[in-house]
Amino acid sequence: MYSRPAWPDATAVHAALAPAHAVIEDRRTLYHLGHELLAPAHEPVPAAQLDNPLFRFRIGEALAGRLPFTADVADDLGPIATELPAGPVPIRVATGSAANDVMADALRVIHTQSLSGGRPPRLLTGDDEALATVAAGLRKVREVSPALADDLLAHVGLLVILDPATSGGLISASSRLFPGLILIDRPSSAYDVAEAIIHEGAHVKLFDFAITRNFLGIDVAAGRAFRPSWSSAVWQVEQVMAAFHAYTCLAQFADDVAALGELDELGPDSLLSFARTRATEIGRWLLGEEDALEIDARWLLHTLMCDDSGPEQPSPVTRPALNGHYTLDPLVRLARTEATGRVLAGRPGDPPELHWLDGEAAELVVELSQAPTGKSLSEIGAGRAAVLGALAEATLVRVAPREGVLSSSDGKCTSEGN
């Protein structure tokens, strides 16, 4: 099953989970509501700030409970960024003279994460030749794999070029703490840039899936480790999934480069000739550990591996729904996205709590939000008892019990305690 001659188009597979524009709208909704919960006294941030990796760092760390949220930080990228054409959405490249000051904390954090010695890297600014190579790389990646390029570039919030004297041998990188940020060493060719865009773009896209879809069950993934045959590295499950996804996208790009007859233009550090083999090795391991992934990630894995055997549809979960009166938790705030109709429910706290709601769950919380006194189970309808039970279990809705328990699996009433 792993050696089928044709592989799915990663762009179409991504879109089957959610088109890029929908993922990005969901993501912006998340950061907007996250900011509202973390800084309720502050004005909403401008739309551009929602895509800023430095702003996303502050929100993400606060939502993780690792750092308190700090408002009023001067991390606007506008003054330091040059916008380069890259299809539907231009790409911001940090080029301004103040870029090193604005990015200093981020580079220090990333450098600390990498556990490498020495001083943090510095950005290359004012280098017109490097910027021209980046622009050529953006044209190249869209020339070679237009759909895949646009699919990934949509998730890139900022590209930075590192001063090669300080980059410590880095070719390209991204950081989960600064989602949307891509770092590259000073490029030698358009293909250096193009490959980095595919490689790191795949990582930043996967991050956006992970915060907007049902992806990672780390609680069961703890302790599992993958050791790739080509490296001494040891990866956790999330890293394995990220590497699988990146190599899959690189393999598709490699096919497209080959089809153009341009393989000889690749640099000595290119991963393209290994990409499919590595993706397959990683994917096989992941298929054996897929219970560590949640349903959307399992589906992505099986689909990209051309494995028609799974994942299996989850079994219905039966929960009792009390025959009572239901109200939305008054602390919960709702935000609905236009592209998908999904609802993001947020509750203040330390850290705040966020839940994505789909389909009937989304409709039901909206109904309850418009019914200040709540609704009875009979008003809600026995047909929605299962989703109601799930919302109650997530404590997004509250119930004042009355007589009887409605089984969410069959809609039949039974006595409480049965």
Place this chain on the structure above:
Amino acid sequence: MSVQWEPRRRHEGRPGETMVPRPEHGNASPNPGPGRQPYGQPITRVDFFRRMPTGGTAYLKPADSTDD
């Protein structure tokens, strides 16, 4: 944590797009496409910020890096 209950297809405006063979370069043979569409879940708690490894991904010279 994600709360599971009876699975259903997602909102029709988002998923469920038909898989198509790759029309671009490469992959000359027909694309089989996925056999199934995503199932989706009605409630998904946003836990990734807390659960994710706090590192990043870096491609270094030489290729034997700690990441990918």
